[in-house]
Amino acid sequence: MALLTGSNKKNVAVFISGTGSNLKSLIKFSKLKKSQIIIKLIISNNSKAKGLQYANIYKIKKKVFDFKNTLSEKKVINELKNNDIHLICLAGFMKILSKNFINNFKGKILNIHPSLLPKYKGLNTHERAIRNKDKYSGCSVHIVNSRLDSGRIISQKKVRINKFDTPKTLAKKILTKEHKLYPAAIIKALSL
Structure with a gap:
């Protein structure tokens, strides 16, 4: 990830499974003038996730995938690439991503852990x-790697x-x- 210059905002996808309270705070942050991100995509593995309502409220594209197999994961990867996503933020996302998925976005997936x-x-x-x-x-907040909650810690x-x-x-x-x-x-x- 390179240092940002000028008004280069990075496209972000947020992955959720539930209420989306961290998603909401990230959306509010993205709307600030000093923010370096634009939330372009909300992805969930749960079609009933309450957090998906924020996609409607803030007019952000949303997609639901089951993440049950490599085919559905391929669709997610394609969706992320088609939307030119630079950073993935897991926010209460209750699925473990495959090694292949993580390798596709090496160093560009963040997770918040309680x-x-x-x-x-x-x-x-x-x-x-x-x-x-x-x-x-x-x-x-840590960078996601192939071992559960074991990636480099960014902040605590x-x-x-x-x-x-x-x-x-x-x-x-x-x-x-x-x-x-x-x-x-x-x-x-x-x-x-």
């Missing part, structure tokens, strides 16, 4: 942090876990941080 990686890769991060009596949790934000926190309250606190962290991490990633 833990301080390398701790708590995968699911149930909040429950695990509380059960282990951690003092802090948080969120991380810490959140204090207090003794009354439940997985639900911790998730809420971390999500607020995610909305600020992801745009900042994108700026950082684009300058690498």
Whole structure:
């Protein structure tokens, strides 16, 4: 990814599976004058994902693919290439991408994860942090590679876990941080 010059905005695709709260914060960020990105495409593996409503609200192209086999993955790759996508942002996308897919966009796929990686890769991060009596949790944005939640970390934000926190309250606190962290991490990633 090269350093941006002038008004060269990068085309971004956001992959979602659920409510799209990170997608919404990325769209708001993309609308800022200083933003370096344009969200050209929203892709989901779930036709009922609430986040798809933002495509209608903000007039962004959306597509749903099942990601069940290499044929559907080929269609996704073609869609991304046809839309001249420079960066893919996974935002609550609950499918693991194939090695082949990742190699097609090497170093150009970011993911936001609700833990301080390398701790708590995968699911149930909040429950695990509380059960282990951690003092802090948080969120991380990393470059996606072929190993789950193991790519180079771009940025992290810490959140204090207090003794009354439940997985639900911790998730809420971390999500607020995610909305600020992801745009900042994108700026950082684009300058690498």
